Amino acid sequence: MHIAGASSYPDTPWPMAAPRVTDGGPPFVTSVSPTGHHFLDQYGQPILLKGDAPWSLMDDLSAAQAESYFATREAQGYNAAIISLLGDPANGGPHADGSTFDGIAPFIDGDVLRWDERYWSRVTSYLRMAADHGITVLLYPVDGWTIGHAFTPESIDQCLTYGRRVADRFADLPNLMWMTGGDYVPATDDLAAGSDVDRCWDAMLRGVRETGDGRPFSVQLSYDESISSDNPFWARRIDWDFVYTYHPTYTAVLEAQGRRPPRPVVLGEANYEGENNQPESAPTTDETLRRQVLWSLTSGAAGEIAGSQDWQFRPGWETRLSTPAVVQIGRLRQLFTGLRWWELVPDTSDELVTAGRGAPLSAGTTMDVLDDDYVTAARTPDGRQAVVYLPTPRTISVNAGVLAAGSQAFWVDPTSGQQVPVPMSTSFSTPGPNGEGDGDWVLLFTS
DSSP, X not given: OOOBTSTTOOOOOOOOOOOOOOOSSSOOEEXXXXXXXXXXXXXXXXXXXXXXXXXXXXXXXXXXXXXXXXXXXXXXXXXXXXXXXXOOGGGTOSOTTOOOTTSOOSEETTEEEEEOHHHHHHHHHHHHXXXXXXXXXXXXSSOTTTBTTTBOOSBHHHHHHHHHHHHHHTTTOSOEEEEEESSOOOSSSSOSSOOHHHHHHHHHHHHHHHTTOOOOEEEEOOSSEEEGGGSHHHHTTOSSXXXXXXXXXXXHHHXXXXXXXXXXXXXXXXXOBTSXXXXXXXXXXXXXXXXXXXXXHTTTOSEEEOOBGGGGOOTTGGGGSSOHHHHHHHHHHHHHHTTTGGGOEEXXXXXXXXXXXXXXXXXXXOOOGGGOOOOEEXXXXXXXXXXXXXXXXXXXXXXXXXXXXXXXXXXXXXTTOOEEEEXXXXXXXXXXXXXXXXXXXXXXXXX
């Protein structure tokens, strides 16, 4: 799309802004840690993102349904959600003009600066509802599906003003992170000048920053496999890396982990529950979902988003909120939340697991999640905690010398959460099928 003034928009850094920190209430993501590897909450404590992707919640749900959704997810241990502020059929919304299921449009006559208060009062109440249930919202004020449809600016200045107004509207909400993008393929590999779309999104976030709002921002690039910092235009602007991959997740997470400057890395999107694996179009299984989560968390991720087919709230979505996969992922998240997960360093040099890991995928190689069997591992620098994920049955060799004295070993069933102590050794063999009859296990070391 062509936006007046985009071609002459200056490529300058955003104004400096500090995070808006609100004391009290449940923990929300408010800033990036000084090390650059994870997020901090308003109390200055590390916070692990544990998310869902209800993209079209703003436009598809009534207030009662939204309350039910957020209450359920809070009870299940979720603390984050990806949500589009504006709707489109491509992101799950009911109408291309961004109007809700009951016909309320965000803009009057499509003018992005003439807001229908009924819509904005509703979305504000939904975001506050999320805050009441401890959910940090990764909010897309405009995304790759709504720009040119529900959001059709006439000039780059309108994008800037829109960003200011969005930030001012939600200034008192403590639970927001900023996002843009989507299934978005940039116009070129090196956007030195930026496309009209990129310039509009840049102006929108510039408007947010001009209000003094410094909450963490990232961009979601193209599907299949991408990292936010892949694109030079956006690499200079983001605060954290959104990883988007349908392949074994450790590859992109580890690649992002190795980039400088260091930024938190989040598995933002992978294969969704209830849909088909990409690119093989094989059904996504509970094991697929476990692997995606565990590979990421043992590769240094600062969190992960485990989405489902109900990103667009298909009929019967209420009955699918509590699936076996949701229960299993909840247990895995509890396992890591109970560790010093922010200190776990990926074992990329084979210092902990010295044999039996298999071969990692080489750069640029694609593979279905269930076709890979690479063992990932991570440990704290003091050796007092370590986690190894074995996706298939095998025997591995472990260097106990990098673990703290007195370390204990446990096999953790990733389907039930049951922990079984085993004698410390230099060799460990998986104990047979797990509770679901699959071969994946977690080996935990603690001291």
